[in-house]
Amino acid sequence: MTRRTITTLATSLAFAAACASGHAAPTEAAQAALPVRTAAVDRGPTTRMVRAAGTVAAKDERELSFKVGGIVARVAARDGMEVRRGQLLAAIDTTELTAGVRQAREAAVKARRDRDRARLLRTGGSIALAQAEDAETGANVADAALQAAEFNLRNAVLVAPDDGWVDRRMVEPGETVSPGKPVLRVSGRSSGFVVRASLPERDVLGLSVGDLALVHLDARPRDAIPCRVTEIARSAARGTGTFQIEVRVDPARARGLLSGLGAKLEIARAVDAAGAIPLLALQEGDGDRGTVYVVDGERARRVPVRVAFLDGERAVLSSGVEGVDRVVSEGAARLADGVAVRVVP
Template sequence: MALKILSIPPLIMTGLLIIATGCGEKAVQQNFDEKVVVETVEAVQKEVAIPVHSSGKLSAKLEVKLAFKTGGITDRIYFDEGQTLKKGQLLAQLDLSEINAQVVQARAAFEKALRDLERVKKLYEDNVTTLEQLQNASTALEIAASRVKVAEFNLHYSSIFAPANGKILKRFVEPGELVGGGSPVFLFGSDENDWIVRIGVVDMDIIRLTLGDSASVFFDTYPDIRFSAYISEIAETADPMIGTFEVEVTLDKNEHKLVSGFIAKVDIVPSKREAFYIIPVESLVEGDGKNGFVYTLEKDTGVARKIGVEIGHIFDREIAISSGLKDGDAVIFKGVEYLSDGTQVRASRL
């Protein structure tokens, strides 16, 4: 039986070809639309300074505890907390009855030793006494003179004088109170020197700091004011109790009223700069301490790849990546929430 070959009219054949072509284009368009639309930024290494953050207490550069050299009964207290002082002003004094008696006794002993030496000299000239006796009398005079100096020194430091212009920050003793030698009577702060903030810095940060590095200091008392400052001292050894290194930050001169004890927040900008890849913070999809993950776009295949990176620092809207990226990488920062490793994507901007 012979097969019959159907003859398709040319008009119908043309229609079928149009339908087939349209279906193919629709399938391609559908596949294109199914790709995740992302936006990328090119990874470029930049030299940046990673800030160091810490906090501490404000104090005067010259802030010392003032005390009597000897112990005794406090006789007079002339100033109270918060009062302004001038250098050399008498602040407090012990009852000097006992100390004055010691001075009188020492001076009398010196005068006696001086008379004894003069008498022994004459006897020695007359060959009545020996050279040893003359030498002993001279030594006794020297000892007596030293005792006078000690007694007068103790008398002077039985009174406390202001070491500079400043203020009484704290008073620890009341009149009539018995105090020991060296026990603090006042906490004194000078207003002739700078204001400083001492902060603790960990070992990873201390190696990035140098003297003169600029800093910003903030106080809750002045929430909208930034106080400029700089590093004036850096400790060479760690505090054995807490393991941090002390850094002294000195505030620049300003017109604001500052009080010792203010809690300060300090941001230091090191002069030493380091190389990092700076990318938008939205790029980070996972993070654990210094480790995290981002997606990069393979430009030739259009595939998103999840890669591990090391985080150097997180700024307000950017992240500094220390390793894991290379120059020219297309880092995805929009659309990352829809991605997994190997997802086909379409970049709206490279």
Template sequence: MTRLSSVLSSLLLSASLLVIAGCDSTADNQQPVELARVRVAEAVMGPAAPSIRTNGLLANEDEIRLSFKVGGVIRRLSVTEGEQVRKGQKLAEIEQAEIDAQVEQASQAYEKARRDLERGDRLYADKVISLEQLQDLRTQLAVNEAALSSAKFNWSYAAIVAPHDGTVLRRLAEERELVQAGAPILVLGAKDKGFVVRAGLADREIVQVKLGDEAQIRLDALPGKTLTGKVTEVSGAADTASGMFGIEVALDPTDLPLKSGLVAKLTIIPSTAKAGERVYVPISAIVEGSGRTARVFVLDQKHARRRDIEVAFIEGESVALHAGLQAGEQVITDGAQYLEDGEEVTLAEPVAANRE
């Protein structure tokens, strides 16, 4: 009996040692759970209404169409498109033989009328002609004097002179070409008046825009550059051809090499956007949505908490919210698509900025 007890004791001891060894082996092989690595962004406040985006064309604010006062053959056209000109510089001339003849004709008619009046004064003094005849001679002199002034005025406009410093934007005629009176010959952009962007807006957009609204302008020709300006003109009626309402945005002064005709991308910040504020989050924080309802994950200490939100509108790479978040809360962006509600997470290192 004693021997059996000893054997059982040995077996129990061996089994215990095997169990302990097995437990130690399991503990040694167990790997620590790796937490999901995420990045976060802060919910911030922004405008209550979305910006208005459209495309337009850059133009000189003051574009002057220059022409001759009288018709004729162009004798000289001394400028080309894109050329810089100074105020008072002669840009074009018309052949003056015909207009010189008109001035001479008017001058001779005036001199004859003046002599006729002098003779009429003497005849009236001698009672040879009546007062009515004398008054007719005075009227004829006044008529001829006016005709001479008109001819001289036309003669003074037989040349086109630059009214301002500026740039020749378009040249609409050539030398030796016959042009009609008032037909545009050159289009001059005044240098000291600055530039504007002209664009068209739809009816649902034009009602939000007011004079003085701020705008940002980007040009394809100058990537990376952002210009600023203000709305200075808002059309009161739609264009019959396009159905769009025209606006004009005056650019703030800049030293950039701007040219009339450049394509501009216009972002207008309507005054209604400043009437209040909304909470904004990055669009990358949205994990799922249906209509105006969506979901994000909010960082609660070390855990990701799913939160329902209500979307107001999308603005570029951000989403404006009606409700669901407060400014300052941390929303998860990178890694949000793979999380479960309440899951413990760890923050990844920030993305390093690119260095040239």
């Protein structure tokens, strides 16, 4: 083989190798790009489910007590007993109160007699004007004392303020009670039942009276009872920092409820958010901070985000995805900023 033939063959082999190298480069680059799938960012207000544990209670709960102290003469109520409005529940011994009324009545009669005598003497000029005025005042004071004594006597008994039941009996006949000491705890039927729960500040903000709620009794978890939010505390409870809310149970579903039953409360409320993404798309979570990746050309771009809350398989974001339409939903855990990617169906 001549030198010229060898040179020509070498040149041909070099050209073929160069062509082969040129065709292989794109294939290797394509194989190096990480396959990912993307998902759309959900826009607009989203619904957040507020959940809390609560307790069923009669709306109208009262502790009954005597206005004046004394010896308990009778307790007609028992724990759990159903009562009717105006029914006698308890009474104190009225011996002292009756005597006080009689004493006040006699004092009032004397004061009126003194007042009438002073009027006559004043007309004749026998006494000074000041003495006549003092007699008028004395009669008025005696009348007021009589009214107070009669009022105390009338309130020596406790009657049911509403149709309902007795929750707890706290005294027995023969005991001496002081004014205002609870004697009975009763619940009324006319105002229905409510569920009371405490919410942290992040959940109570945005709630409104009238919002729809669902209650699941611990004893009947599959039975959802419709309710409405009726009260929201305007100040936090001391010690816990939580806010008490109250939802009213639909009267048609309140039959058979008992005070003290445990319940789970769910309230759906709309919140403003930057967007919602699949939970798998959220990376590097740290408190309310995280990261998502978007496909920019053929590269992954890291985007810091703020998390408002997690909702099942979704992460609702408060910021960071403005102007972003899609995020990497599958394969994000393998990515870093600037890594080559290819989107697969």
